[in-house]
Amino acid sequence: MAETVLLALLLSALGGVLAGRAWARSRRRSYTLDRSGFRGSIHWIHGLDSLAAGRPGPALTALSKVAREFPESFDLQVVLGRLLRETGQVEKAIQTHQALSGRPDLNRTERSFVISSLGEDYRRAGLVDRATLAFEEALRIDPRNVHAVAGRQKLLEDQALWTEAAEEREAISRLRKSDDSLVLAFLYTEQAHIAARAGRLEAAEHGYRRALAVDSRVFPARLGLAAVVARKDPQRATEVLEKAIDAEPQRAYLAFEALATLYGILGEPGRFERRCEQLIRKNPRDWRARVALARHLRERGSSEEAHGLLLKAVEANPQVLLVHLEMWKTLEALGILTESQHRYVETARQAVFYRDPHVCTACRYRAQEMLWRCPHCHEWGTFIEEGPAPGAG
Numbered sequence: 465m466a467e468t469v470l471l472a473l474l475l476s477a478l479g480g481v482l483a484g485r486a487w488a489r490s491r492r493r494s495y496t497l498d499r500s501g502f503r504g505s506i507h508w509i510h511g512l513d514s515l516a517a518g519r520p521g522p523a524l525t526a527l528s529k530v531a532r533e534f535p536e537s538f539d540l541q542v543v544l545g546r547l548l549r550e551t552g553q554v555e556k557a558i559q560t561h562q563a564l565s566g567r568p569d570l571n572r573t574e575r576s577f578v579i580s581s582l583g584e585d586y587r588r589a590g591l592v593d594r595a596t597l598a599f600e601e602a603l604r605i606d607p608r609n610v611h612a613v614a615g616r617q618k619l620l621e622d623q624a625l626w627t628e629a630a631e632e633r634e635a636i637s638r639l640r641k642s643d644d645s646l647v648l649a650f651l652y653t654e655q656a657h658i659a660a661r662a663g664r665l666e667a668a669e670h671g672y673r674r675a676l677a678v679d680s681r682v683f684p685a686r687l688g689l690a691a692v693v694a695r696k697d698p699q700r701a702t703e704v705l706e707k708a709i710d711a712e713p714q715r716a717y718l719a720f721e722a723l724a725t726l727y728g729i730l731g732e733p734g735r736f737e738r739r740c741e742q743l744i745r746k747n748p749r750d751w752r753a754r755v756a757l758a759r760h761l762r763e764r765g766s767s768e769e770a771h772g773l774l775l776k777a778v779e780a781n782p783q784v785l786l787v788h789l790e791m792w793k794t795l796e797a798l799g800i801l802t803e804s805q806h807r808y809v810e811t812a813r814q815a816v817f818y819r820d821p822h823v824c825t826a827c828r829y830r831a832q833e834m835l836w837r838c839p840h841c842h843e844w845g846t847f848i849e850e851g852p853a854p855g856a857g
């Protein structure tokens with residue numbers, strides 16, 4: 465969807481340029497509308513209208529008709545190629561961009577743009593080598609083609625080459641004078657994860673701290689830092705996690721497991737209960753803290769107390785499936801379910817598909833868990849918990 469929005473922006477920009485030129489001409493021609501070329505086609509209007517409405521399929525159909533009438537139009541072919549890629553017709557997008565790149569009438573900027581679009585098609589098709597070559601060629605023709613640098617950077621991310629991807633992102637940030645700190649912080653975090661996995665704890669700690677210094681919103685850096693620090697100093701690791709929860713209580717649940725373990729190591733399991741109670745006091749709708757606390761209590765034999773907590777959670781968030789799942793487990797632990805109720809619970813539990821839905825705010829991709837990089841649109845930090853539908857209370 466983000467790509468579609470981008471595309472809509474691209475088209476509206478293009479439309480704006482055309483409209484601007486048309487307006488200037490219309491001034492000269494005493495307000496007669498310019499309907500020369502493809503702008504005279506009703507399919508062009510339909511195509512733009514569909515794009516503005518976020519419907520790439522009908523837009524593609526309409527603009528394909530215009531393109532058949534006006535095959536020489538460069539702008540149209542560019543838009544069409546992009547639409548083909550966005551609607552999953554990557555092979556046709558490649559053909560369109562290849563045909564465009566062979567045209568002798570393109571200037572340097574146009575040629576470079578078309579070749580980097582071709583690179584993007586290859587990237588989408590998983591043809592890493594061809595994509596790399598295309599982006600390099602695009603940059604040889606026009607070293608200031610940000611589109612190509614951005615494509616090459618995404619390609620490095622796809623290959624999990626985090627150091628190179630971060631360097632490229634820094635270059636992009638300088639080139640377009642943009643604030644890329646959030647993405648950079650995620651990339652530094654990925655670098656630190658690799659160091660941590662390889663047992664290079666000092667480098668990992670340094671990497672996580674660097675990420676947090678660039679952008680403190682990167683929660684996985686806090687989790688990673690706590691895990692690294694915990695190996696030598698559980699008390700300090702606990703402090704890292706407590707600070708993380710204070711900074712971002714809506715992400716606190718991601719730290720619960722590690723925190724409960726650390727409190728256990730420190731011989732203070734009661735601290736976990738107090739932490740959860742504190743979160744619930746601050747936000748009575750925090751069902752995750754209630755569920756975590758209920759689980760903690762049930763595992764320690766206090767199923768009655770867990771049941772009371774979950775009843776409140778069901779009242780506050782009846783739409784959340786995980787609350788019901790936890791309640792079923794607690795009812796089972798209380799031993800009050802009949803045989804047929806057991807069967808119902810088991811059947812319902814297995815039928816559940818999206819237990820814990822998270823959604824990408826950029827492209828609406830859904831996942832069962834919090835993801836830091838969207839596997840569909842490849843954006844960073846776009847996932848949120850999927851909330852109840854409006855009006856669901």
Ligand SMILES: [Zn+2]
Nearest residue numbers: 824827838841
């Ligand atoms: Zn996405």
